[in-house]
Amino acid sequence: MVAAEWYKIFSLTVPSTWIAFILAAVLTGFILYVKFGKETSSQFGDILFVFLFVWKFSVLFTDFSNVIKHPWMLLYFSGEQTGVYIGVVSVILYILYRQLRQKVLLNDSMHFAFMSFYSSYAVLVVFFNQSSLYKVLLTLGVAVFLGWLLMNYAASINWCLPFLFVFGALHLILQGTLLSTSMITASMLGLFLFLKASNEGVLINKKGISLSILALLFGAILWTIDEAVVKQEQINQEIEVVSSEGKEKAPNFTLTSLSGKELSLADYKGKRVILNFWATWCPPCKAEMPHMQTYFEEYAEEQNAIVLAVNLTSQDNGIKKIQQFNSEYNLTFPVLLDEKGDVASQYGIITIPTTFVLDEEGYIDKKISGPVSEHMLINLLEQLAK
Numbered sequence: 001m002v003a004a005e006w007y008k009i010f011s012l013t014v015p016s017t018w019i020a021f022i023l024a025a026v027l028t029g030f031i032l033y034v035k036f037g038k039e040t041s042s043q044f045g046d047i048l049f050v051f052l053f054v055w056k057f058s059v060l061f062t063d064f065s066n067v068i069k070h071p072w073m074l075l076y077f078s079g080e081q082t083g084v085y086i087g088v089v090s091v092i093l094y095i096l097y098r099q100l101r102q103k104v105l106l107n108d109s110m111h112f113a114f115m116s117f118y119s120s121y122a123v124l125v126v127f128f129n130q131s132s133l134y135k136v137l138l139t140l141g142v143a144v145f146l147g148w149l150l151m152n153y154a155a156s157i158n159w160c161l162p163f164l165f166v167f168g169a170l171h172l173i174l175q176g177t178l179l180s181t182s183m184i185t186a187s188m189l190g191l192f193l194f195l196k197a198s199n200e201g202v203l204i205n206k207k208g209i210s211l212s213i214l215a216l217l218f219g220a221i222l223w224t225i226d227e228a229v230v231k232q233e234q235i236n237q238e239i240e241v242v243s244s245e246g247k248e249k250a251p252n253f254t255l256t257s258l259s260g261k262e263l264s265l266a267d268y269k270g271k272r273v274i275l276n277f278w279a280t281w282c283p284p285c286k287a288e289m290p291h292m293q294t295y296f297e298e299y300a301e302e303q304n305a306i307v308l309a310v311n312l313t314s315q316d317n318g319i320k321k322i323q324q325f326n327s328e329y330n331l332t333f334p335v336l337l338d339e340k341g342d343v344a345s346q347y348g349i350i351t352i353p354t355t356f357v358l359d360e361e362g363y364i365d366k367k368i369s370g371p372v373s374e375h376m377l378i379n380l381l382e383q384l385a386k
Contacts, residue, residue: 007128020124028117036109044113047091054090058083066290076287080375088184092191099195111192119144157197158208164190165216247363250275250356251346255310255336258326263334265308265362272305272381273358277349279312280325285353288371289329295374296333303381304360307333312352314341359384
């Protein structure tokens with residue numbers, strides 16, 4: 001599920017998905033402890049630990065070269081969305097391993113844990129994304145239905161594959177991909193159902209196979225129709241101008257760049273601006289710079305964006321140190337020198353790194369306190385496009 005909103009907690013800006021995950025984990029752990037006892041709650045904690053550990057250190061797989069060059073990135077970054085997928089796969093393998101060792105995890109209490117966590121997480125994400133009450137209730141309804149399927153495996157096993165095929169088709173149409181947290185979660189549900197049914201000697205019958213074939217055909221027809229509609233919409237597409245009413249205008253400024261040129265924020269009207277405040281002595285600034293450079297090289301042009309890195313020169317260790325930093329990190333976007341600290345004061349900078357995302361008219365769309373990754377920037381700019 002996508003983090004459509006970001007929240008300021010002390011000096012950090014965190015996505016809605018993180019808040020929802022933590023609250024759902026705490027709530028589920030407490031419910032399990034009260035309803036089933038310490039052992040079940042502990043098993044759920046073990047599963048969460050496996051996921052969080054793998055997700056956090058998956059950055060070694062997703063950004064190996066940068067982590068080797070700059071090990072402190074492990075403190076500030078994870079494997080992002082890819083890390084979530086790796087973490088989920090690790091949880092599945094862990095559950096299967098425990099199952100093979102006859103330390104049964106696939107019992108009613110753990111199914112309850114799965115649905116409790118998934119339901120609360122889904123509803124909390126929708127809530128913290130400031131969606132309508134209707135969408136919150138709809139999400140809760142879907143989660144309860146999935147819980148019913150899981151707890152009534154004997155009756156629902158024949159509906160499992162058809163559900164996954166239709167859900168997959170709708171997901172492909174609405175999201176444009178089959179690879180997402182919700183699709184993996186649905187697949188995990190299916191796996192749990194099949195494993196539990198198999199343990200109890202309940203197998204899918206001919207009716208279930210027939211329904212699966214029909215669902216697959218139905219999904220293919222839906223996808224084909226959607227492709228045709230999308231192509232027609234692209235032909236008839238008109239550009240709509242979105243008002244910047246309600247947003248705050250970013251203060252204009254003129255600074256000298258590290259290369260000696262005078263640059264103004266107003267020079268970039270018509271482009272989206274990623275305005276980053278940083279210093280060479282700041283560890284999270286060091287961690288995010290390779291991500292800034294990767295974004296600038298690979299995605300900025302496509303998203304009509306420019307990166308402007310404003311160095312807090314009045315608080316830094318001299319021009320030579322900044323030049324050395326620029327050379328070490330091979331930065332090719334403009335590095336601006338705030339030698340008097342006036343621009344940092346204009347923007348109310350208290351902690352660094354702090355990053356502002358500005359739209360084409362120079363209005364502030366987002367402010368992020370803390371390090372950002374290229375994936376975070378991509379998502380923020382995509383949301384800006386909407």
